[in-house]
Amino acid sequence: MLNLTGERVIPEKMDPMNGMLLEHLARYYFAIEYTKGRVLDISCGTGYGSKIIAKAQKAFLDEIIAVDNDEETLHYAKSKHYHPLIQYTNMNAEDPELPETLGQFDCIISFETLEHLTHEEIFMNNLYQMLKPGGILIISTPFGAGRGQPTNEKYHVHQLTEKEFSGLFDSYSEKELYYQRSVLVEPKREGKHYPFGIAVCKK
Numbered sequence: 001m002l003n004l005t006g007e008r009v010i011p012e013k014m015d016p017m018n019g020m021l022l023e024h025l026a027r028y029y030f031a032i033e034y035t036k037g038r039v040l041d042i043s044c045g046t047g048y049g050s051k052i053i054a055k056a057q058k059a060f061l062d063e064i065i066a067v068d069n070d071e072e073t074l075h076y077a078k079s080k081h082y083h084p085l086i087q088y089t090n091m092n093a094e095d096p097e098l099p100e101t102l103g104q105f106d107c108i109i110s111f112e113t114l115e116h117l118t119h120e121e122i123f124m125n126n127l128y129q130m131l132k133p134g135g136i137l138i139i140s141t142p143f144g145a146g147r148g149q150p151t152n153e154k155y156h157v158h159q160l161t162e163k164e165f166s167g168l169f170d171s172y173s174e175k176e177l178y179y180q181r182s183v184l185v186e187p188k189r190e191g192k193h194y195p196f197g198i199a200v201c202k203k
Helices: 019-034 048-056 071-080 098-102 120-130 162-167
Strands: 037-042 061-068 086-090 105-111 131-142 174-181 184-186 196-202
Touching (some): 019 131, 019 174, 019 196, 037 048, 048 105, 061 071, 071 086, 098 120
Parallel strands (some): 037 105, 105 131
Antiparallel strands (some): 174 184
């Protein structure tokens, strides 16, 4: 049985007004309109977000490949958030063989992944290779003290600064940055504090 540790969102075990749950749900609802064709949800966790996309966009989707590196979490996802358009797959986001294994996608979603990784370059290269020309990447991360700096979040390797996050997408033809505070996702407004950044990038 999957336990609620604070690392993963398990909607069925959380208060509907839990702030962490609401933040995560808001990202997936933000992403809905960008999803079509073949979609990759990398670091899908318990699968609730993949299912949100599948149900909302079923007329426009070919399939969703939902990847996570924890077998117990994927077992939970398959049992609680099954959808015929979703294929749950156990793989490592930092595996350099990922593009060859999974192929290319029209849209890639990766929420709250970067802060957990020690091999950021491999991960970002994987995303770029797996995105079709003209495809859309939607990716989020919490802001913090910067690459290699300590964080008080138990499960985070580090938290990027806003500048570091923005700099990850210079190779894309288009880049739009959005900012999140609770369920609000919007372009940056001066004088406002945003704990999270969301990038929408076109290859």
